[in-house]
Amino acid sequence: MGRVKSFLATASAFVLLASALVVVAPAPAQAASSCSISGLANDSRLASFSGSVTNLDTGKVVFSRSGTKAKRTASVLKLLTATAAIKVLGPDYRLTTKVVAGKKKGTIVLVGGGDATLSRTAKGSSSFYPGAPKLADLAAQVKASTSGKITKIVLDSTYWDSSDAWDSTWKRSEQTIGYLSEVTALQVDGDRANPSANVSHRSTDPVKKAGQYFAKALGLKNVTIVKGKAPKGAKKLASVKSQPMSSLIKTMLLRSDGSLAETIGRVVSKKSGADGSAKSLEKVFLTALKSYGLNTKGVNIRDASGLSHVNAASPRFVTKLLTKIRSTKSLKPVYAGLSESGKTGSLAWRFTGSSAVARGHVLAKTGWIDTEYSLAGIVHAKDGTTLVFAFYAIGSRVTVQAQAALDVLATGVYKCGGRLADS
Numbered sequence: 001m002g003r004v005k006s007f008l009a010t011a012s013a014f015v016l017l018a019s020a021l022v023v024v025a026p027a028p029a030q031a032a033s034s035c036s037i038s039g040l041a042n043d044s045r046l047a048s049f050s051g052s053v054t055n056l057d058t059g060k061v062v063f064s065r066s067g068t069k070a071k072r073t074a075s076v077l078k079l080l081t082a083t084a085a086i087k088v089l090g091p092d093y094r095l096t097t098k099v100v101a102g103k104k105k106g107t108i109v110l111v112g113g114g115d116a117t118l119s120r121t122a123k124g125s126s127s128f129y130p131g132a133p134k135l136a137d138l139a140a141q142v143k144a145s146t147s148g149k150i151t152k153i154v155l156d157s158t159y160w161d162s163s164d165a166w167d168s169t170w171k172r173s174e175q176t177i178g179y180l181s182e183v184t185a186l187q188v189d190g191d192r193a194n195p196s197a198n199v200s201h202r203s204t205d206p207v208k209k210a211g212q213y214f215a216k217a218l219g220l221k222n223v224t225i226v227k228g229k230a231p232k233g234a235k236k237l238a239s240v241k242s243q244p245m246s247s248l249i250k251t252m253l254l255r256s257d258g259s260l261a262e263t264i265g266r267v268v269s270k271k272s273g274a275d276g277s278a279k280s281l282e283k284v285f286l287t288a289l290k291s292y293g294l295n296t297k298g299v300n301i302r303d304a305s306g307l308s309h310v311n312a313a314s315p316r317f318v319t320k321l322l323t324k325i326r327s328t329k330s331l332k333p334v335y336a337g338l339s340e341s342g343k344t345g346s347l348a349w350r351f352t353g354s355s356a357v358a359r360g361h362v363l364a365k366t367g368w369i370d371t372e373y374s375l376a377g378i379v380h381a382k383d384g385t386t387l388v389f390a391f392y393a394i395g396s397r398v399t400v401q402a403q404a405a406l407d408v409l410a411t412g413v414y415k416c417g418g419r420l421a422d423s
Helices: 002-024 029-033 074-088 135-145 173-177 206-218 245-254 258-271 278-290 315-327 329-335 353-358 401-419
Strands: 048-055 060-065 096-101 107-111 152-156 224-227 236-241 362-369 372-380 386-394
Touching (some): 048 401, 074 258, 074 278, 074 329, 074 372, 107 206, 135 236, 245 258, 245 329, 315 329, 386 401
Parallel strands (some): 107 152, 152 224
Antiparallel strands (some): 048 060
16 A cells, blocks of 8 residues: 555656646747748838838848849939938038129129029028028128129039939939929029929029029129129138038938939049039949948949839848948938838838838838839847838839838838748
8 A cells, every 4th residue: 555655646747747837848949039021011002112120230131032133213213312421521511602703894693503402481480401502692792802893604504514404214304393403503492483392393504593683682683694704723712511411311311302312322423533424423322332342233223213114133132331421420311311100301201000010110211113112121029029121112003102111111121020930
């Protein structure tokens, strides 16, 4: 009987030990790490979809759909423009517009330096561009530094070739509707009919308009206005400067301003030693991007705004660029220009409905042309993981509904965080 009791006691102890071992056994690793956005990427609103996501904490690409294929970018290209500008010009560089004396008495020359923000608005009045330099200040300086009657104003926009002002792949409706001005070195308020509006009709001759506005600022009614070139060594009568490049880049990105992007791109070309032409942008930009250790193979740059469908960069390249933007101290002005989901810039009105949970957690650049909607940026995920992404929705029938689908996809990245895995 004692042997039976001893056996039963030993057996009971064994059962309890086995039970304890079962309780502490770890759960399968796969169940703890699986999270996918593949279903979201199949949304028909995204048309022909391309995308890439990288987990910055691990450096691993965790999602890819045609991610290494270079495709049109829309305004996401402005990230490349901004990065090149910081490299070539630096954050403190300011664009200068000046007035010099003409060859003959009574003649002055208004010389453009690529500043699309120069404004005709009065002091205290709102311009679309924060802190814009004023034509009124130029006029006041001219009056103070000259004596005698001004009979002629020469307009010098030769900093780059004024005939190279419109790309053949751009639709003229962008100009008439009011998204983009002709790319001239001398213009006022981005050539907007309404100087405080984002979208406002643009003229076919920004240089002539600038001369008319300047004559008005000088209080001149009967004055001859012609296009020409400033004499070499001419005496400077007046000058005004733009906000620093760091501020211009922030405005350009947050408001996705095409005119500012294009003129900045031309100045980058000139300061790189090129001729300021649209054709020069690709070589100049790619050289600047390579200096950050980026492999630019397959990247095609037709303009500085992203408006052309010929521009191309893979989603994977864009995520690598965003990684540099986030981690490189000198590129902080570019990082500062990313819109915050549901709060600032071109994302202020987005991330609604089911995507509202990601408000304030996505920093990104938006893009839109007739055949594409794009979104690329940085996600601070729900679980604390940081990820970078680039998503393109491309197709002849893509609609504005793609924006909501892109927001949903970015929200999926936010929710998955470190558990995101391609499937």
